[in-house]
Amino acid sequence: EHRFAQFKLVLLGESAVGKSSIVQRFVKDSFSDFRESTIGAAFLTQTVDLDANTTVKFEIWDTAGQERYRSLASIYYRNAQAALVVYDITQESSLDKAKYWIKELQKQARGGIIIALVGNKTDLEQERKVSSEEAESFAKGLGLLYFEVSAKSGTGVRECFKQIALKMPIE
Ligand code: GTP
Numbered sequence: 001e002h003r004f005a006q007f008k009l010v011l012l013g014e015s016a017v018g019k020s021s022i023v024q025r026f027v028k029d030s031f032s033d034f035r036e037s038t039i040g041a042a043f044l045t046q047t048v049d050l051d052a053n054t055t056v057k058f059e060i061w062d063t064a065g066q067e068r069y070r071s072l073a074s075i076y077y078r079n080a081q082a083a084l085v086v087y088d089i090t091q092e093s094s095l096d097k098a099k100y101w102i103k104e105l106q107k108q109a110r111g112g113i114i115i116a117l118v119g120n121k122t123d124l125e126q127e128r129k130v131s132s133e134e135a136e137s138f139a140k141g142l143g144l145l146y147f148e149v150s151a152k153s154g155t156g157v158r159e160c161f162k163q164i165a166l167k168m169p170i171e
Pocket residue numbers: 013014015016017018019020021022032033034035036037038039063064065066120121122123124149150151152153
């Protein structure tokens with residue numbers, strides 16, 4: 001018998017870290033160097049096959065990172081069962097913003113929410129400002145998942161969603 005489950009997933013993080021680009025890579029397997037900043041939030045869905053008879057569907061809320069939308073975020077994370085908190089490995093300040101969102105989720109989101117800290121833009125390794133060790137030890141210290149990805153090259157993106165799917169409670 002085929003098992004099917006769907007879960008609400010939210011993306012949070014500073015503007016321009018690449019949230020929409022990660023979603024575009026995951027949903028459409030494409031990338032654009034000239035992507036418009038998200039207004040409000042965008043909704044997309046995508047499925048992941050965990051094995052021959054298990055499918056997980058993600059209902060994805062891609063939030064807007066610009067400061068003026070900050071107060072809207074709780075509408076999208078309130079019912080989320082998983083969250084990707086994204087930072088840009090070339091922007092130190094974006095990790096501080098990620099830490100802010102993680103704190104917010106731990107205070108306000110559903111109990112049991114699966115949270116992943118995701119460092120994006122690994123294709124820009126030569127411009128890296130945040131070490132993998134620093135971010136990973138922060139994430140692991142809080143019991144969060146940790147991934148580094150590149151929406152541009154695609155490296156790590158599917159694996160990140162698959163690992164989250166594996167953590168979801170499927171009957
Ligand atoms: P907001 O919607 O404003 O919150 O931004 P966002 O987090 O959705 O960022 P978006 O996906 O719009 O990407 C911002 C910029 O970074 C765009 O110019 C993208 O092309 C670029 N970008 C996104 N991901 C990557 C990546 O993995 N590598 C590189 N080099 N650029 C990326």
